Amino acid sequence: MNIFWQIVYLVLWAFYMLLIGRLLLEFVRMFARSWMPSGRSAIAVESVYTVTDPPVKALRRLIPMVRIGGFALDLSLIILFLVLSWLLLPLVASLAISAL
Structure with missing residues (x-):
């Protein structure tokens, strides 16, 4: 069971890093509206948005814009960033450590 929680933690950590990347991309799009990625950077940007879009869009339906x-x-x-960093990652990390 320990290996299961370690894998869950690794997947959540990778998703957390992708959320940080998406946050940075949102700031770049906000301040440099004419920036268009090309080549490998376009592939990286598309993969970040593809992975992080489903949970973000689900929360957008629940939480109205202010x-x-x-x-x-x-x-x-x-x-989503706060829930992942304050609740999920510490909880799964404690489960992975306690399963040792």
């Missing part, structure tokens, strides 16, 4: 003046703030990516 309107602040003339723009809307999307909290789904931030909430």
Whole structure:
């Protein structure tokens, strides 16, 4: 059972790293609107969005965007990031360690 929790932790950690990458890509798209990835970077960007889109889109359906003046703030990516970092990763890490 220990190896199972270690694999779950590894998968969640990899997803966490991809969420950080997506957060960085969102900032790049926000500040450099004319930036278009090409070649290998386009493949990397597409893979990050392909992996992280399903949970982010599911949360977008549950959590409405917050309107602040003339723009809307999307909290789904931030909430997914916080849930993963504060709840899931520590919980699975403790399960992987306790199974030793």
